[in-house]
Amino acid sequence: MRIGLFSDAYLPEISGVTTTVHWLKEELEQLGHEVYVYVPAYKGATDDDERIFRFRAGKFAFHKASRVAIPYSRAAMRSLKDLDILHSHTPFSMGLVAVGAATRHHTPHVHTYHTHLMQDRRYLPRPLRPPEREAGKIIAAFCNHCTVITAPSTPIKEELLSYGVHRPIHVFPFGVKLSLFQQEPVWDPRQELWIPETAPLFLYAGRLAMEKNLPFLLRSFGRIHDEDERAIFILAGDGPIREELKEQVEASGLSGAVRFSGFLDHPRLIDLYKAADLFLFASKTETQGLVLVESMAAGTPVVAIGELGVLDVVRDGVNGFFAPEDEEGFAQIALDLVNDEALYARLKAGSLETAEDLSTNHSTLRLLEVFAGCLTPPE
Numbered sequence: 399m400r401i402g403l404f405s406d407a408y409l410p411e412i413s414g415v416t417t418t419v420h421w422l423k424e425e426l427e428q429l430g431h432e433v434y435v436y437v438p439a440y441k442g443a444t445d446d447d448e449r450i451f452r453f454r455a456g457k458f459a460f461h462k463a464s465r466v467a468i469p470y471s472r473a474a475m476r477s478l479k480d481l482d483i484l485h486s487h488t489p490f491s492m493g494l495v496a497v498g499a500a501t502r503h504h505t506p507h508v509h510t511y512h513t514h515l516m517q518d519r520r521y522l523p524r525p526l527r528p529p530e531r532e533a534g535k536i537i538a539a540f541c542n543h544c545t546v547i548t549a550p551s552t553p554i555k556e557e558l559l560s561y562g563v564h565r566p567i568h569v570f571p572f573g574v575k576l577s578l579f580q581q582e583p584v585w586d587p588r589q590e591l592w593i594p595e596t597a598p599l600f601l602y603a604g605r606l607a608m609e610k611n612l613p614f615l616l617r618s619f620g621r622i623h624d625e626d627e628r629a630i631f632i633l634a635g636d637g638p639i640r641e642e643l644k645e646q647v648e649a650s651g652l653s654g655a656v657r658f659s660g661f662l663d664h665p666r667l668i669d670l671y672k673a674a675d676l677f678l679f680a681s682k683t684e685t686q687g688l689v690l691v692e693s694m695a696a697g698t699p700v701v702a703i704g705e706l707g708v709l710d711v712v713r714d715g716v717n718g719f720f721a722p723e724d725e726e727g728f729a730q731i732a733l734d735l736v737n738d739e740a741l742y743a744r745l746k747a748g749s750l751e752t753a754e755d756l757s758t759n760h761s762t763l764r765l766l767e768v769f770a771g772c773l774t775p776p777e
Contacts, residue, residue, distance in 0.1 A: 403419055694752050
């Protein structure tokens with residue numbers, strides 16, 4: 399099968415979407431499929447693979463981490479007619495390329511709804527921000543131009559239906575590449591970051607952005623630290639509110655207990671997942687939360703707020719716990735878990751089992767079933 403993947407984010411940028419698209423490409427190729435990738439160009443990025451097409455692009459004015467591609471490339475356009483199936487991961491510039499190709503060449507188009515776009519409206523200035531009702535209509539209009547939709551969680555499917563999406567929606571999260579978690583370590587985070595082996599180590603990984611609810615997470619960690627002064631909290635990643643978060647840490651007197659690691663490549667991040675005792679997550683806008691599955695693949699249980707896509711990944715009392723959006727309650731659940739050896743061991747085993755169920759291999763096989771359904775003529 400010749401499969402086209404369309405995304406407004408790709409390597410060398412690191413995000414949940416770029417990781418998903420890259421891993422999906424690898425899995426599909428290992429299964430014998432030809433994969434063509436249509437993505438924005440990044441300064442200094444080069445590809446040895448002739449099936450990766452880079453489109454001229456610039457930064458989105460209101461969200462510097464996002465890119466907007468000029469949806470035209472002569473070489474890319476010539477390749478579109480030979481594709482058997484189109485799979486978009488964005489409704490924006492490259493997603494529109496997929497819609498155009500599907501219409502022009504009568505090719506089935508599967509769209510994966512990754513990002514909680516209703517919440518992401520906040521990045522637009524108020525005069526340019528569409529009301530919720532209009533934003534829902536825009537999202538539905540794009541999805542209804544596709545053949546099939548995949549959503550990473552049941553709440554996201556229900557939300558799409560509420561907007562007026564009437565195309566078939568298949569629910570399954572895309573998982574992690576388990577082989578990466580079985581490689582030899584490349585560093586010892588505790589040793590290099592001067593963290594004692596006896597210190598409870600809490601971790602957050604992802605963008606440092608307002609939609610991740612990180613000020614709440616820092617306040618909750620403050621309660622944890624009040625109970626156990628040995629506790630350390632690492633925020634791995636970068637983003638637009640990093641300096642604001644640093645100011646919050648200094649103002650709360652936690653400078654010695656909170657570390658900002660900045661961007662880490664995947665091997666180093668995996669070692670950090672393994673070194674952590676608990677993964678803390680407070681975002682309420684996740685369509686899935688790939689970092690949760692990554693943490694579980696490292697055997698590290700999760701404490702999270704149970705909203706949207708998190709509900710389909712975290713199994714309360716099996717691989718982690720849901721906690722209230724209350725600093726004291728959130729902190730107490732985290733402390734109770736790390737201090738109960740038998741409970742922790744049970745949730746560690748549950749985390750590894752969940753990661754196996756949500757591996758990239760299993761996810762890709764399910765996606766191929768969706769592709770096959772699109773290519774099978776109706777009876």
